[in-house]
Amino acid sequence: MIESLLVANRGEIARRIIRTAKRLGIRAIAVHSEADADMPFVTEADEAVCVGPANPAQSYRNTEAILAAAKSTGAQAIHPGYGFLSENADFARTVESSGLIWVGPGADAITAMGDKINARNLMAAAGVPVAPGTTDPAADVDAAVTAATAIGYPVMVKAAAGGGGMGMGVAADEAALRTEYDKVRAFAERMFGDGSVLIERYFPRVRHVEVQILGLADGRVVALGERECSVQRRNQKLVEESPSPAVSPELRARFLAAAVRAGEAVGYRNAGTVECLLVPRQRDFEGDGPGSEEFFFLEMNTRLQVEHPVTELVYGVDLVEEQLRVAAGLPPTFDPDALAPRGHAIELRVNAEDPKRFLPGPGAIRTWVEPTGEGVRVDSGYVAGNTVTPFYDSLMAKLIISGATRAEAIERARAAVAAFELAGPKNNLPFFAELLENEEFLSGDYDTGIVGRMR
CATH class of the missing domain: 3.30.470.20 (ATP-grasp fold, B domain)
Incomplete structure (x- = not known):
């Protein structure tokens, strides 16, 4: 069994992981932002390291600071919890290339499932039911309209790189689709750095x-x-x-x-x-x-x-x-x-x-x-x-x-x-x-x- 575990998260999930680690006799290491210094997960860990200011990009998503904390504390493994870096394939690869154990799926699986269009296509090939939708990103709004006409309205307009319920809109007709496509694409580029858009059948009652x-x-x-x-x-x-x-x-x-x-x-x-x-x-x-x-x-x-x-x-x-x-x-x-x-x-x-x-x-x-x-x-x-x-x-x-x-x-x-x-x-x-x-x-x-x- 792993002997020392760095928990790259905060709040209830960090506290919950630490609880199991300590029950198993694993040394639990917390990382925290300056804003979280007095939080329960910090005080309950066996060791804690401040990795930056409150802004998550400078702390909980700061891969260099987290890896430095793992090295300085002698952590053997990293558990990412959910959110933050948990579905970051590059971080998972970096953890493993650094000689640490990544407590999660392999980077290739994260990459394969991180893009909704690629994931849909993989699942369809494996015999998993998928809703009617595009097999490639809708390159522009006219392509989205053509796809929606074939699929049938209403449709869901989704950011291919999105997650957590973010980057989605519903269109009942062409006019709404043209509006939603531009909104979702702009949101996806801003939030995920990838403006790829998927068009999928929308089910009003689901x-x-x-x-x-x-x-x-x-x-x-x-x-x-x-x-x-x-x-x-x-x-x-x-x-x-x-x-x-x-x-x-x-x-x-x-x-x-x-x-x-x-x-x-x-x-x-x-x-x-x-x-x-x-x-x-x-x-x-x-x-x-x-x-x-x-x-x-x-x-x-x-x-x-x-x-x-x-x-x-x-x-x-x-x-x-x-x-x-x-x-x-x-x-x-x-x-x-x-x-x-x-x-x-x-x-x-x-x-x-x-x-x-x-x-x-x-x-x-x-x-x-x-x-x-x-x-x-x-x-x-x-x-x-x-x-x-x-x-x-x-x-x-x-x-x-x-x-x-x-x-x-x-x-x-x-x-x-x-x-x-x-x-x-x-x-x-x-x-x-x-x-x-x-x-x-x-x-x-x-x-x-x-x-x-x-x-």
């Missing part, structure tokens, strides 16, 4: 379902169930649950098989997620509940996901430990041929944002009392006295609740939300209290438009 995969050290790829991620605002997730209330055993088998094929197509190692769009069928005249007709590959996230805890609770694994074991060339702690889910888990992302408009609301934390009780887990990045600054993502904590059934998990979630005492920055706990009483959510028959219908 669910977002993803599959957790793990590429093992022996070359096998296994799937650890699916997660429902349809509660979103601005194409970014707020709530995840596992198993998905929309997925039947037959559909689950198809989902997992497709995800394994996706991983095998790029020789995937370590943890990753295959994200899909699930197009629900219309209810028949008897209204016989939720179902589906088809699903399509959306993208592969070549890293650990924010929502990985729901999979951990349902499958009884520590995914960070499994990541470390794969990186060290060790077998998993579980039997890959005997994976089976138990119970239900729901994750609520507690953000420093307005619960109505979801606009950021940073500030000093005056009160922070986390809920406790059976089936309640809190992965937090803050404590009372810390300040949520505007420099980073608004995520403060993840409230993860499990139960024997979905109904029990929801009931426990209501109590946990009510018991979470948080004062100072704005927060979205009131939104979760509303969601957990919403009939559409409670039925399990919801889609990515649910938040808009609640507002």
